[in-house]
Amino acid sequence: MIYGKTYGKSPHYLQNLPGSLRALAVRLHSAGISYRETAAALESIGIKRSHQVVYQWTHRVGEEAPDPPRSAPRRVAIDETAIRIGRGQFWVYAALDDDSKLLLGVRVSRWRGTRPASSFLSELKGRHDLSETKLLVDGMGYLTALAQTDLGGHLDYVTRNLIEKWFQTLKMRVDRFHHTWMGGRASAQRWLAAFTFYYNYQRPNQALDNRTPIEEVTNSD
16 A cells, blocks of 8 residues: 555655655556546545546646756657647647657647747757757658757657657547646646656656666666
8 A cells, every 4th residue: 555544644755745645646647547537546545535636736746847857868759749639739749868768858839840840949959968969850840940959860760669659658648538638738738747757757667677767867877
């Protein structure tokens, strides 16, 4: 049992119970269960909270989640995928370190093309040392964006499988609970921030011998 029987009577190793609860709720929801199912799971271990509270926790983690640590990756896969928010189509841009599997950045954009790609790359450049990084892309528009941001990279259709798999995981997760995306672009961005936190800090990765990406980055330092 992860928590004690009642709120306030948890094991001593939970130094910050509210924060730990939010992290647990995000982990359960991000792993593929609904807000109501997450609330039921918490209640089964003696913690009674409504699904509305679980929703608020998840979005709060999205607002408070730390950015990925600054790094100097060797190779980073960049891509975008379409999502629907309400009745509109938006685009999720993502960058993933090919070695550590760390998600370096995720952004929701209203548009797709060279301009939003350049903007996303500029954000990445501001957060990470990409001076020696090879950015792996799959479209000619990205080459223009790389040139505009003074970054190096090339077209690659083979070794970018990891970013494609991440998008597949994201799509499966989103398609199951499409109502999650009815709160507008800001709500979707908060949810994605929470999901990124789950992926980087909580989800074991088989390619890393079941370490999380953040553990891989920490161990390599």
